[in-house]
Amino acid sequence: MHPALAGIVTIIVGVGGCIGYFYFSNLFIDKILFPAKGPNISRNINRANMIRPWLFLFPALFALGLYLAYPVFATFWLSLTDRDAGGAFVGFDNYSQMMTEPKFWEAIRNNMLWLIVVPAMSTAFGLLAAQLTDRITWGNFAKSLIFMPMAISFVGASVIWKLIYDTRPEGQDQIGVLNAIWLYFGGEPQTWLTITPWNNFLLMLVLIWIQTGFAMVILSAALRGVPEDTVEAAIIDGANPFQIFFKIKIPQIMGTIVVVWTTITIVVLKVFDIVLAMTNGQWETQVLANYMYDKLFRAFDWGVGSASAMIIMLLVSPILVWNVYNARKEMR
Amino acid sequence: MDRIVGQKSALLWAVHISVILLVLVWVFPTIGLFVSSFRTSDQISSSGWWSALSTQERSVPAIRVAGDERQDGNLYVVEGELFPDTEANVTAWGTSSRRPTEFQPGDTAELKDGWRLTVSATGTYRLTSPQSVEGERLPRIFSTAASPPEFTLGNYRNVLFSSTAAAGVGQAFINTLTVAIPATVIPILVAAFAAYALAWMQFPGRALLIAAIVGLLVVPLQLALIPLLQLHNAVGIGKGYLGVWLAHTGFGLPLAIYLLRNYMVGLPRDIIESAKVDGATDFEIFVKIVLPLSFPALASFAIFQFLWTWNDLLVALVFLGTDDDTLVLTGRLVNLLGSRGGDWEILATSAFVSIVVPLMVFFAMQKYLVRGLLAGSVKGG
Numbered sequence: 136m137h138p139a140l141a142g143i144v145t146i147i148v149g150v151g152g153c154i155g156y157f158y159f160s161n162l163f164i165d166k167i168l169f170p171a172k173g174p175n176i177s178r179n180i181n182r183a184n185m186i187r188p189w190l191f192l193f194p195a196l197f198a199l200g201l202y203l204a205y206p207v208f209a210t211f212w213l214s215l216t217d218r219d220a221g222g223a224f225v226g227f228d229n230y231s232q233m234m235t236e237p238k239f240w241e242a243i244r245n246n247m248l249w250l251i252v253v254p255a256m257s258t259a260f261g262l263l264a265a266q267l268t269d270r271i272t273w274g275n276f277a278k279s280l281i282f283m284p285m286a287i288s289f290v291g292a293s294v295i296w297k298l299i300y301d302t303r304p305e306g307q308d309q310i311g312v313l314n315a316i317w318l319y320f321g322g323e324p325q326t327w328l329t330i331t332p333w334n335n336f337l338l339m340l341v342l343i344w345i346q347t348g349f350a351m352v353i354l355s356a357a358l359r360g361v362p363e364d365t366v367e368a369a370i371i372d373g374a375n376p377f378q379i380f381f382k383i384k385i386p387q388i389m390g391t392i393v394v395v396w397t398t399i400t401i402v403v404l405k406v407f408d409i410v411l412a413m414t415n416g417q418w419e420t421q422v423l424a425n426y427m428y429d430k431l432f433r434a435f436d437w438g439v440g441s442a443s444a445m446i447i448m449l450l451v452s453p454i455l456v457w458n459v460y461n462a463r464k465e466m467r
Numbered sequence: 468m469d470r471i472v473g474q475k476s477a478l479l480w481a482v483h484i485s486v487i488l489l490v491l492v493w494v495f496p497t498i499g500l501f502v503s504s505f506r507t508s509d510q511i512s513s514s515g516w517w518s519a520l521s522t523q524e525r526s527v528p529a530i531r532v533a534g535d536e537r538q539d540g541n542l543y544v545v546e547g548e549l550f551p552d553t554e555a556n557v558t559a560w561g562t563s564s565r566r567p568t569e570f571q572p573g574d575t576a577e578l579k580d581g582w583r584l585t586v587s588a589t590g591t592y593r594l595t596s597p598q599s600v601e602g603e604r605l606p607r608i609f610s611t612a613a614s615p616p617e618f619t620l621g622n623y624r625n626v627l628f629s630s631t632a633a634a635g636v637g638q639a640f641i642n643t644l645t646v647a648i649p650a651t652v653i654p655i656l657v658a659a660f661a662a663y664a665l666a667w668m669q670f671p672g673r674a675l676l677i678a679a680i681v682g683l684l685v686v687p688l689q690l691a692l693i694p695l696l697q698l699h700n701a702v703g704i705g706k707g708y709l710g711v712w713l714a715h716t717g718f719g720l721p722l723a724i725y726l727l728r729n730y731m732v733g734l735p736r737d738i739i740e741s742a743k744v745d746g747a748t749d750f751e752i753f754v755k756i757v758l759p760l761s762f763p764a765l766a767s768f769a770i771f772q773f774l775w776t777w778n779d780l781l782v783a784l785v786f787l788g789t790d791d792d793t794l795v796l797t798g799r800l801v802n803l804l805g806s807r808g809g810d811w812e813i814l815a816t817s818a819f820v821s822i823v824v825p826l827m828v829f830f831a832m833q834k835y836l837v838r839g840l841l842a843g844s845v846k847g848g
Contacts, residue, residue: 142645145712157660157810161750184837187749188670195720196676197660202691202717203683209694258491267486270479277486279833281493286829287777287822290797294804295496296816298503298516298811299484308514310811312499315515325513345495349840356841376478401685408780412801427689432785444689455685462681 152424153194182277187410207448214441229438238355239443241419242426246450249406249422251463252336254399256343259393261350262416266380268351274310277353289345290409296341297413300327331419338420350395357391358384404450423447471753476761497822503815505618511811524558524613526567532584532605535563536808542595545605549590555614559743560586562834567609578606589714635791636817639799643821644791645708646783650715657716658723663753665724665741666731677728683721691718692785699786707793710786717784726771729842730764731757731840732843770832795820 164186168178215227233239264281268274284292299310307325309315314324328334361384369383385392407424414420416429423443430440502516527549534547549557554739561569562576570576584606586592592608607838627637630820664670665677691714699710734757742752758765776782777778787793794802802818807813829836 141708142649143711145649145709146652149649149712150656153653153656153660157750161748165748177489184749185670188664188668191660191664191668191749191753192676194657195724196656198713198717199720202695202714202723203686203688206691206694207686209697210690213693220645264486264489267482267489269483273484274486277490279830280490282833283497283829284493285836286825287497287824288780288797290780290800291778291818291822294814295500295798297804298499298815301811303512310511310513310515312495312515312517315517329839342497344497346666348491352837352840359600375577405687405689406635408690408801411780412804422838424687424689427479428781429692441693444692447687447689451685451687453681458685459678459682463674464675 156194157191159189163189164380194464197273208415210441212447213437214445216438217437218437223238226440229442233439235443238416238421238426242416242421242423242443243446245419245421246404247333249339249342249403252339252348252394252425253342253403256339256367257346257350257399258354258395260343260347261352261395262354262392264347264351265355266384269355269358276444278351281351282397285344285348289341290412290442292341292345293412296344297328302326328414328420329418334414334418334420338409341413342403342406350399353391353395356390357388361387369463370379397457401454404447423450500815500818503811504622504819505620506812507617507619507621508810508812509737510614510804511808511815520616522615522645524611527610527612529564531607532592536600539595542597543599544596545594545600546593546673549586549592549608549610550612555590556588557590558584558611558613560610562608562798564609568611582606584608605666620813623820626813626816626820630777635794636796636799636820638792639794639796641819642775642787642793643795643797646715647773649708649712650719650776651772653712654716654723654772655765655769657843658768659722659727659758659761660753661720662724662727662731663749663757665728666734667752668749669737677690680721680724680728684725686721687716688782692781696785706786708787711783715772715776715779715784716744719768719775722771723768725768726768726839726842727761727764730761733763734760763835763838764833764842766832766841770828770836771839773828779827 164183169183169186173179214229215224215226216222217228248412264278268277268281271277287295298310299312300314302308302314302324303309303311309318309324311327313327315375317323317325321422365383365387366379369379374383405424407428410420410422410425411428416422416425422447427440427443427447430436431444434440499516503511506516530549532545532547534545536543536545538544549555550590557572559568559571561567562578563569570586572586574585576584577582581597582600583595584592586608590610590612594605619745627640665673665680695714696706699705701714704710704713739752741755747755752755778797780795780801782797791800796817800814801820803810803814803817
């Protein structure tokens with residue numbers, strides 16, 4: 136069967152199956168299991184209402200459990216076993232093996248750099264863009280152009296930026312903007328992506344370019360939510376625009392800034408496509424997610440691959456706990 | 468209030484200029500790709516895209532004089548053209564690699580054995596000799612050519628429809644659509660029912676479930692790759708579209724449930740309670756009231772999921788594989804970056820093909836995208 140046709144069939148089966156499941160399971164408990172009639176009518180209605188939420192939730196919980204919760208434990212188990220030894224339990228051998236690899240430490244070091252630079256720069260640029268565009272008439276148009284890279288895939292963005300970093304031999308016209316500018320100021324053509332450690336920052340630039348729009352949209356909504364009277368009071372007290380921005384507005388949107396920061400942090404921890412497409416971890420640009428992909432699908436070393444995946448999980452955990460804590464606080 | 472207005476206008480021009488600069492910096496990279504995708508490979512590799520509209524000057528590699536000899540009076544003549552296929556003007560030429568710009572167009576160069584060579588501005592050359600040049604090594608011409616700006620749709624034709632190695636982009640486009648659409652549609656309904664239960668039904672453990680979903684939102688899908696691949700192999704799905712659809716569905720559910728629940732909680736309580744009083748069941752309330760009212764949230768999620776599945780590389784590589792006939796656009800691009808790293812006409816065009824659909828979705832549905840982002844992040848904190 137042609138894949139596109141299979142896709143249409145899957146949509147029909149998937150959606151139809153869902154509707155069918157929800158409709159008939161409701162029908163079943165209402166009419167057959169606990170019919171709302173006869174001598175036990177009120178008991179039946181109560182019981183039906185106790186079961187119904189789980190009917191509604193079941194497909195989602197099943198999929199979540201199978202596709203997200205179970206793999207966390209399965210990966211942890213894989214990280215403690217050795218595939219070559221037939222899946223024998225080896226304790227923390229994979230972890231200690233990983234710790235001896237210089238590539239792993241390179242990935243950790245680069246990831247830390249990414250974690251500091253990308254969220255900071257994206258949030259800063261986003262804040263700047265939000266504050267500036269809110270004050271002009273064509274702000275919404277400007278916003279949608281800055282926001283646009285959000286729609287572009289990491290791989291597509293990598294191609295776009297690789298053109299910017301492109302290098303031609305000396306004597307030829309440079310077709311990469313960066314080298315063209317560099318030459319204009321009297322430099323010699325550089326192969327930018329091979330220069331450590333600066334190549335890391337050139338890769339980060341791609342993600343900053345993508346994530347700034349996200350930060351801008353959210354921070355701009357937060358800035359609009361700052362109560363007008365606090366700003367007016369500051370103006371009456373003689374505050375200048377910079378003081379208003381840094382001392383009045385920023386403190387009031389601090390909560391949102393933290394949310395933006397943590398959201399981008401999670402994106403950074405999972406970043407893989409950009410490094411794969413631009414350098415594939417060569418020239419000391421390896422990051423954890425690409426290291427893991429290398430181990431899993433090029434070296435087929437599932438033990439160490441899973442161990443590095445667990446490291447990513449470990450790094451995400453504080454944010455996970457923080458988010459859950461906040462969500463629970465908000466629900467109360 | 469005068470002072471406020473005064474302050475604003477004093478700063479306003481600075482704001483305008485800063486925003487213009489910011490926007491230019493942000494748009495510039497994408498425009499570079501867009502412009503490059505319409506340029507010929509000669510022009511891309513000889514000059515930056517920002518000079519695409521000006522006349523291109525480039526040094527042409529040496530071309531050896533060739534052609535049939537004919538006799539003209541007591542001279543032997545060989546005539547030919549430097550650029551038979553393209554429109555270009557010679558601005559300078561020479562006969563040795565050390566002095567490639569020695570002569571102006573129309574000049575005559577005196578060579579050995581009484582040979583005389585003339586190159587005209589249009590690129591035609593004429594070599595004359597007092598004796599036959601049959602079997603001789605004829606001179607080479609080094610030239611600098613200026614060609615007018617040239618734009619072409621040929622790159623798109625080549626990338627989408629030709630059967631060379633550069634192709635496969637057309638196939639990859641269809642593959643990507645095949646992955647993205649079911650992976651967008653299927654999670655919506657599953658998530659909507661669950662979100663309704665979490666928003667409007669009372670049962671023990673509800674708060675715990677919501678917290679669990681918030682937690683699952685950030686679980687890296689990297690952890691899921693191997694266990695799920697094993698699972699898919701064990702149940703006989705293997706690598707294929709079904710596996711990708713299921714994986715994307717699973718990975719998209721936390722966000723879907725979270726977004727939809729946040730939206731549904733905000734729906735007016737009176738409507739739902741009066742429907743209950745009138746004897747409507749939860750199923751009817753959901754289908755007839757909540758689902759239609761939640762359309763904006765459904766749209767937000769659908770856009771997110773579509774952009775995410777369209778742009779995804781990792782899930783497709785792992786669950787669909789890297790065969791030529793199932794490769795998605797992002798995977799194809801990564802391959803091209805490896806094998807055709809210098810062929811910018813192919814790379815730029817393929818990349819633009821891959822980003823044009825998400826860009827259209829983005830500009831058409833931006834309102835819902837922003838709404839979804841705000842619901843997902845601001846409330847989440």
